[in-house]
Amino acid sequence: xxxxxxxxxxxxxxxxxxxxxxxxxxxxxxxxxxxxxxxxxxxxxxxxxxxxxxxxxxxxxxxxxxxxxxxxxxxxxxxxxxxxxxxxxxxxxxxxxxxxxxxxxxxxxxxxxxxxxxxxxxxxxxxxxxxxxxxxxxxxxxxxxxxxxxxxxxxxxxxxxxxxxxxxxxxxxxxxxxxxxxxxxxxxxxxxxxxxxxxxxxxxxxx
Amino acid sequence: xxxxxxxxxxxxxxxxxxxxxxxxxxxxxxxxxxxxxxxxxxxxxxxxxxxxxxxxxxxxxxxxxxxxxxxxxxxxxxxxxxxxxxxxxxxxxxxxxxxxxxxxxxxxxxxxxxxxxxxxxxxxxxxxxxxxxxxxxxxxxxxxxxxxxxxxxxxxxxxxxxxxxxxxxxxxxxxxxxxxxxxxxxxxxxxxxxxxxxxxxxxxxxxxxxxxxxxxxxxxxxxxxxxxxxxxxxxxxxxxxxxxxxxxxxxxxxxxxxxxxxxxxxxxxxxxxxxxxxxxxxxxxxxxxxxxxxxxxxxxxxxxxxxxxxxxxxxxxxxxxxxxxxxxxxxxxxxxxxxxxxxxxxxxxxxxxxxxx
Ligand SMILES: Nc1ncnc2c1ncn2[C@@H]1O[C@H](COP(=O)(O)OP(=O)(O)OP(=O)(O)O)[C@@H](O)[C@H]1O
Ligand SMILES: [Mg+2]
Numbered sequence: 001x002x003x004x005x006x007x008x009x010x011x012x013x014x015x016x017x018x019x020x021x022x023x024x025x026x027x028x029x030x031x032x033x034x035x036x037x038x039x040x041x042x043x044x045x046x047x048x049x050x051x052x053x054x055x056x057x058x059x060x061x062x063x064x065x066x067x068x069x070x071x072x073x074x075x076x077x078x079x080x081x082x083x084x085x086x087x088x089x090x091x092x093x094x095x096x097x098x099x100x101x102x103x104x105x106x107x108x109x110x111x112x113x114x115x116x117x118x119x120x121x122x123x124x125x126x127x128x129x130x131x132x133x134x135x136x137x138x139x140x141x142x143x144x145x146x147x148x149x150x151x152x153x154x155x156x157x158x159x160x161x162x163x164x165x166x167x168x169x170x171x172x173x174x175x176x177x178x179x180x181x182x183x184x185x186x187x188x189x190x191x192x193x194x195x196x197x198x199x200x201x202x203x204x205x206x207x
Numbered sequence: 208x209x210x211x212x213x214x215x216x217x218x219x220x221x222x223x224x225x226x227x228x229x230x231x232x233x234x235x236x237x238x239x240x241x242x243x244x245x246x247x248x249x250x251x252x253x254x255x256x257x258x259x260x261x262x263x264x265x266x267x268x269x270x271x272x273x274x275x276x277x278x279x280x281x282x283x284x285x286x287x288x289x290x291x292x293x294x295x296x297x298x299x300x301x302x303x304x305x306x307x308x309x310x311x312x313x314x315x316x317x318x319x320x321x322x323x324x325x326x327x328x329x330x331x332x333x334x335x336x337x338x339x340x341x342x343x344x345x346x347x348x349x350x351x352x353x354x355x356x357x358x359x360x361x362x363x364x365x366x367x368x369x370x371x372x373x374x375x376x377x378x379x380x381x382x383x384x385x386x387x388x389x390x391x392x393x394x395x396x397x398x399x400x401x402x403x404x405x406x407x408x409x410x411x412x413x414x415x416x417x418x419x420x421x422x423x424x425x426x427x428x429x430x431x432x433x434x435x436x437x438x439x440x441x442x443x444x445x446x447x448x449x450x451x452x453x454x455x456x457x458x459x460x461x462x463x464x465x466x467x468x469x470x471x472x473x474x475x476x477x478x479x480x481x482x483x484x485x486x487x488x489x490x491x492x493x494x495x496x497x498x499x500x501x502x503x504x505x506x507x508x509x510x511x512x513x514x515x516x517x518x519x520x521x522x523x524x525x526x527x528x529x530x531x532x533x534x535x536x537x538x539x540x541x542x543x544x545x546x547x548x549x550x551x552x553x554x555x556x557x558x559x560x561x562x563x564x
Contacts, residue, residue: 050471050556076473087468087559091216092209100209101472126216142472 001026001150001181002047007056009042009204016042017053017204024183026149029176029194032185034201040185041154043201047183048079048152061149077103080143080180082168084155086135088127094138095123102145113141117171133164140171150181157188169194210486220458221490227454228494228535229501231447235531236502238443240523241509242436247522250423251365256319257291257391258400260422261407264415268428269296273385274414276376278407279313282392285406287399292316293387295379299351301372307339308371309350311379320373325359328374332358336369348372351382391419448534452542455487459546466550467558476551483547484540491539495532499523 002024009017016039024030032040045051046058049065058065061078068074088097098110114120117137122130130138136156143151153172157165165188173194176182184191192198200207214221261282263272276293283291295311312319317327320334328334333348333355340360348355355374363369380386392407394400400418408416423429466479506523550558 045554045556048471050559051554072470072473072475074473075471079473081471083559087464089465089468091213096209096212100469100474 001028001061002183003059004047005057005059007043007046007053007058009039009046009051010054015204017046020056020204020206022199022206024181024197026181027176027179028181029173029196030181030183031191031195031198032183032201033187033189033191033198036187038201039204040201044152044154044183044185048081048150049075050081076101077146078149080146080148080151082136082139082143082151082153082156082172084158086127086132086139088135088138088142090127093124093126094119094130097127097138098142098145101142106146110141110145113145117141133160133167136160136164136168137171140168144171144175148180150183151175153182153184153186155186155188156184157186162190165190210482211489213482214486214489220461224454224458224490225494225497228451228491228539229498231450232495232498232531232535233502233505234443235440235447236498236523236527237505239436239440239527240502240506242432242440243524243527244506244509244522246429246432246436250429256316256393257419258394258397259392259404259407260417260419261390261392262388262415262417262422264413266415269388270298272388274387274390275411276313276380276387276390278410278414279390281410282390282407285403287394287396287403289393289395290315291390291392293376293390295376295383295385295388297379297383297388299382301339301350302343302345302348304339304342308367309379309382310368310371310373311376311382312373313376317373320361320363320368323360323362325357328358328378330375331378332356333372333374333378334359334361336360336371336373337362338369339372353382444531444534448538451491451535451538455539455542456546459483459543459550463550463553463558463561466547467553467555467561470551470555470558476548479551480544480547483543487539487543488536491536492532495535499528 004023005021007017007020008015020043032044034040042051046053049058049060049071065071088094089100092100094114095110098113099107102110111120111123114123117140119130119134119137119141122134122138127135127138136159140156143153151172156172157168160168169191172182172184176196184195261274261278262269263274266272274293279291279293282288292313292315294313294316295309297309297311298306299309301307301309314327322334323337325334331354333350335343335348335357337360343357346357348357350372355378361369361373376387392403394403404416404418408414417425469479470476503523553561
């Protein structure tokens with residue numbers, strides 16, 4: 001599903017990733033672990049096409065990311081994101097936030113997905129009118145709406161208590177069981193219980 | 208429409224942009240229209256009352272001009288001349304008022320000043336403009352160390368005339384030590400005007416004869432007002448537009464995070480630019496209209512503000528309004544779309560993180 005070959009990354013002159021190569025298979029639940037500053041977020045951003053690596057090649061679904069002609073459609077249809085801070089758009093309601101991300105033919109599923117995540121009754125509220133845990137579930141709903149092949153999550157439970165964390169991990173695990181590849185970067189060792197593959201980073205290298 | 212949502216939900220920001228555009232546009236309107244208004248009033252005063260104006264040769268300002276009033280007799284004998292009148296325009300302390308306009312005119316021009324009470328002035332009498340009349344309750348008035356009897360009050364379409372007094376040209380001649388500042392001539396046939404100008408010029412080598420059209424165009428005082436007002440309104444305009452552009456780019460920068468999220472969700476650069484375009488358009492056009500209405504309101508009030516004595520007047524031309532409209536939109540778009548375009552080229556995750564900062 002994802003093939004990483006010799007990826008390095010620099011911020012200015014500071015190198016933060018060193019010649020990484022690995023593969024993630026379809027339907028895996030990958031846990032990207034490591035200390036703060038080890039390069040997890042940087043690697044996750046590269047894997048998810050949100051950051052161009054300084055060196056190396058990334059293949060997703062057999063396609064070289066550099067050569068994808070319509071990267072916007074690619075992101076929208078194949079990739080879902082969950083960030084540490086929900087990153088919902090504040091002037092759009094819960095429903096509209098998901099609709100913004102949804103492909104035309106997936107819009108009819110919005111209420112169903114909200115229902116599955118237990119937040120159907122929040123659909124007309126705005127992000128500042130719901131709790132942090134609820135916001136994160138909306139972010140998960142937004143990531144799931146297009147039934148993407150891969151979901152990337154960076155510290156998805158960073159701002160949640162353990163009860164809400166468990167809910168979010170459960171949702172991601174369900175997606176993985178249905179064949180979606182899930183990549184989660186986190187400090188939270190609790191994820192080891194859900195993961196099918198673990199990559200440990202230290203100072204930009206795989207341990 | 209997502210761009211309208213963004214505007215209505217972020218009310219404080221919208222209000223901020225809206226009011227800065229409004230203020231910028233109003234500054235442009237008021238400064239340029241007031242200066243045009245002043246010129247317009249002077250020109251109107253001269254143009255409506257005659258076709259030809261006679262002043263002293265080589266004198267740049269009518270205040271200093273002196274022409275012989277006896278010329279009027281010869282002028283009125285010229286073919287196609289229908290009427291003529293002479294005027295002295297001066298300024299002097301009047302009673303306790305440090306300076307006010309004094310209009311000395313031949314009796315045939317009195318009807319220009321509409322009487323609201325009393326009768327037209329005879330020798331050693333004056334009528335007072337509506338504004339200045341409010342300052343005097345006496346029956347006599349001291350002008351340039353002479354006593355005049357107040358015979359009535361008048362109103363005028365030309366605002367600043369209401370702040371002055373009108374008297375017979377002979378009385379004004381004694382005050383200002385001259386015969387007449389200028390003579391205005393009306394003709395009964397527009398096609399004959401150039402011919403009449405030639406004939407009048409031949410009467411006296413000390414005079415300058417021009418059509419009022421040309422006089423207004425060439426009058427130095429107008430040129431000075433026009434040029435300085437052009438510079439001032441140009442600067443106001445430039446500052447206003449730069450203000451608009453910088454507010455817009457600040458707003459765009461504060462929304463980098465949002466654009467990064469949209470890019471991460473697979474929204475195209477075009478989608479972002481397009482929405483911002485509509486947002487900016489709605490914002491700048493509505494602020495423009497608001498500023499236009501406010502400015503027209505203020506301009507309508509100006510002549511009624513007593514402190515200004517009717518000297519400040521403003522007219523807003525369609526040409527200026529359109530010009531300001533287009534430049535406002537252009538600058539707003541320039542200020543928002545360029546930073547947005549640059550932002551949309553950045554890697555989405557960097558945008559999101561920049562937005563946090
Ligand atoms: N935009 C940036 N510009 C410059 N340096 C950066 C930038 N983002 C990250 N870094 C640096 O790159 C290194 C890796 O950062 P990264 O965010 O990938 O770590 P992380 O493993 O996700 O850490 P954390 O667990 O704290 O989120 C750090 O040393 C960080 O200071
Ligand atoms: Mg991180």
